[in-house]
Amino acid sequence: MRQYLYEMYFLLGSDKKKLPWLVFLFFLLSLLDIAGIGLIGPYVTLVVDPDIAKELINKHIAWFKVSSDTNLLLMFSIILILIFFAKTLFGIWINYVIVKFSLVQKLKLTENLMNSYQNMPYILYLKRNSSEYINTTISLVDVYATGIIQRGMKMLCDVIVGITILVLLAFTNLIALLILTSLLGTFIVAYDRLFRNKMKLFGKKSNIESIRTVKGIHEGLEGLKEIRVLGNEEYFFNEVREGVINTNRYSLYNQIIKLIPRYLIEFLLIMFIVVLVIVKLVSGGNLQSLLPTLAVFGFAAVRLLPTANIISTGITAFRFERDSVNRLFNDVKNIDHQLSEKNKSKNFHVNESFKKLELRNISFRYPNAKHNSLDNINMEIKSGESIGIIGESGSGKTTLIDTMLGLLDLKNGEMLFNDRAVKDDLNLWHKHIAYLPQQVFLIDNKLKMNVALGVNEDDIDDKLLQKSLKMASLSRLIDELPDGVETVLGERGVRLSGGQRQRIALARALYHKRDILVMDESTSALDNETEKEIVKEIKALKGKITMIVIAHRPSTIEHCDIIYKLHKGSIVDFGSPKKML
Numbered sequence: 308m309r310q311y312l313y314e315m316y317f318l319l320g321s322d323k324k325k326l327p328w329l330v331f332l333f334f335l336l337s338l339l340d341i342a343g344i345g346l347i348g349p350y351v352t353l354v355v356d357p358d359i360a361k362e363l364i365n366k367h368i369a370w371f372k373v374s375s376d377t378n379l380l381l382m383f384s385i386i387l388i389l390i391f392f393a394k395t396l397f398g399i400w401i402n403y404v405i406v407k408f409s410l411v412q413k414l415k416l417t418e419n420l421m422n423s424y425q426n427m428p429y430i431l432y433l434k435r436n437s438s439e440y441i442n443t444t445i446s447l448v449d450v451y452a453t454g455i456i457q458r459g460m461k462m463l464c465d466v467i468v469g470i471t472i473l474v475l476l477a478f479t480n481l482i483a484l485l486i487l488t489s490l491l492g493t494f495i496v497a498y499d500r501l502f503r504n505k506m507k508l509f510g511k512k513s514n515i516e517s518i519r520t521v522k523g524i525h526e527g528l529e530g531l532k533e534i535r536v537l538g539n540e541e542y543f544f545n546e547v548r549e550g551v552i553n554t555n556r557y558s559l560y561n562q563i564i565k566l567i568p569r570y571l572i573e574f575l576l577i578m579f580i581v582v583l584v585i586v587k588l589v590s591g592g593n594l595q596s597l598l599p600t601l602a603v604f605g606f607a608a609v610r611l612l613p614t615a616n617i618i619s620t621g622i623t624a625f626r627f628e629r630d631s632v633n634r635l636f637n638d639v640k641n642i643d644h645q646l647s648e649k650n651k652s653k654n655f656h657v658n659e660s661f662k663k664l665e666l667r668n669i670s671f672r673y674p675n676a677k678h679n680s681l682d683n684i685n686m687e688i689k690s691g692e693s694i695g696i697i698g699e700s701g702s703g704k705t706t707l708i709d710t711m712l713g714l715l716d717l718k719n720g721e722m723l724f725n726d727r728a729v730k731d732d733l734n735l736w737h738k739h740i741a742y743l744p745q746q747v748f749l750i751d752n753k754l755k756m757n758v759a760l761g762v763n764e765d766d767i768d769d770k771l772l773q774k775s776l777k778m779a780s781l782s783r784l785i786d787e788l789p790d791g792v793e794t795v796l797g798e799r800g801v802r803l804s805g806g807q808r809q810r811i812a813l814a815r816a817l818y819h820k821r822d823i824l825v826m827d828e829s830t831s832a833l834d835n836e837t838e839k840e841i842v843k844e845i846k847a848l849k850g851k852i853t854m855i856v857i858a859h860r861p862s863t864i865e866h867c868d869i870i871y872k873l874h875k876g877s878i879v880d881f882g883s884p885k886k887m888l
Contacts, residue, residue, distance in 0.1 A: 311629060314636040315455060320415060325408065332401055333464040337471035339394040346387050405460040413452035419639050420444050429714035430674065438522035443638060446517055447631045454628050462621040465614040476604060483583055483604055490575045494568075495619050502564050506626035513557040514630050520550030561627050568619035580604075661739050661822050661853065662725045664688045664711070669720035671710060679718070680706040682876040690822070693854040695864030697887070698873035704857045707873065708827050711855065712742060741816030743826045747808040749800035754785070755792040757800070758814045771818055779814035780844050781807075809841050816852075823853045842866070861888045 316323065424432070424440055476484045527534065527543030534540055583604075669684040680703050688694050698704050709715050710722065713733045722729045729736045749757050758775060759767045772792065776785060784807055788794040800808045816824055826845075839862070845854065846866045858864045861884075870887040872880040880887065 333467040337468040343390045409452045409457035412456050416448045442518045442521045450631045469614040509557040510627035511630040516550045516553040523547040565620040665723040670718045691850045693867040695867035695870035696857045702873040703876040740823045741821035743812045745828045747812040751798045775814040775817040779810045826856045
């Protein structure tokens with residue numbers, strides 16, 4: 308529990324300093340509760356027996372002069388109404404503050420997670436399914452903001468108010484208070500011990516099934532074309548269905564277990580009143596003298612009933628969400644380190660032009676792998692050169708490209724940009740590179756937004772956009788589209804052909820003025836005719852930008868200046884296209 312509380316506290320970030328202010332507000336609310344409940348006993352006494360009430364008032368408040376029973380009752384009535392009206396307004400405002408505080412945590416945590424995921428080491432990103440990141444950012448953040456922070460703040464508020472009410476009740480009737488607290492305390496402790504481990508397990512399994520559901524939806528829709536042709540829709544349908552069924556099962560257990568305290572506490576409060584009356588009868592006391600005590604305790608019980616319920620259900624809910632908080636904590640805790648790694652050593656000139664890239668004795672091995680994926684790679688690429696990389700599947704071509712892109716941390720060796728280590732300023736290195744994979748990344752937005760990816764629409768340079776589209780031979784496509792560059796392409800550019808998607812990726816590189824173009828089998832999925840057209844456009848850029856090309860087809864790399872052949876992670880041969888092809 309200590310570690311759990313630390314994780315919840317850690318996730319608050321800089322807003323930890325607001326907690327004392329919130330606790331102070333909760334304390335003020337508790338004072339209003341004491342004032343209101345404390346007046347209930349005298350008010351009932353005044354209604355039942357005005358003479359006793361006046362005697363008590365004159366005894367304890369000497370300066371207060373009572374003119375008549377009616378005026379006294381009227382004045383007490385007004386005071387009671389004003390106090391409870393103030394408590395109502397203050398209570399609503401505090402709940403507003405709590406909800407707003409929790410929603411701010413939701414926003415900040417979402418920002419932090421997005422920062423964490425965007426800056427995490429690429430090798431760590433590959434270890435998890437993207438559905439897990441989506442589930443964490445959307446579902447678990449909401450769980451933390453509403454189920455932990457919002458519930459926790461309300462619970463803390465009610466605990467403070469409850470303690471002050473208990474202090475008041477101790478002055479009213481200590482014996483009665485001991486009976487009440489023993490009944491409620493025994494129940495809360497027994498309830499927590501009974502369901503503690505079960506709720507932890509239910510929460511963990513619920514998160515696993517929730518990830519399974521998101522994964523099934525994501526994969527079932529992303530691969531819709533292939534799945535439909537194979538006729539395997541039922542598999543993904545069942546994955547989603549089973550995930551929801553199991554999530555609902557654990558949610559049902561959670562909801563029912565959280566409902567139990569409400570009804571049992573009501574039963575315990577009735578038992579308390581009955582026990583108090585029986586004790587008074589057995590001791591030979593006057594039941595009429597018990598009336599003010601019953602009034603105060605009865606009204607306090609109405610206030611304490613939701614408090615006891617919130618405490619018991621809150622503890623249960625915290626057990627259920629233990630796994631959620633732990634997942635969030637583990638994802639957020641490395642943010643500062645990741646951002647510092649990304650932004651360190653900014654010593655290079657932002658406008659520095661690319662002269663050469665040099666790989667010196669580079670080796671890399673994936674975690675838990677027995678052999679190196681890259682072994683002692685040496686290569687030099689000068690500005691304006693076109694480099695081809697060939698080799699059978701599994702030879703290390705894509706790993707080499709990922710290394711050149713600065714996505715993988717090297718085991719041995721170093722990569723130098725203009726004779727300086729790339730790792731010292733990845734941001735600058737990435738300002739020079741454009742990456743064209745086989746499956747081009749497109750967003751469900753306008754064509755121009757895909758070309759100027761990451762630029763706000765109002766900031767797009769129209770002249771540069773038109774120039775980039777023309778150089779990528781997209782002018783004819785623009786003329787054919789119903790809204791030209793304003794045409795929405797659909798999810799992943801589903802309305803475009805493979806060649807058109809590749810041209811958009813090429814136009815994107817030109818728009819962002821990248822002088823190094825990395826092509827990872829980007830034309831391998833195209834038909835021969837379309838590939839020829841793309842290669843022709845790439846050839847036209849030879850000498851203007853530096854190109855690094857992975858390809859299986861000789862026609863794709865026959866224009867290169869030098870071609871390297873990889874085998875089992877090592878360069879086994881290199882030379883001119885005439886030699887290598």
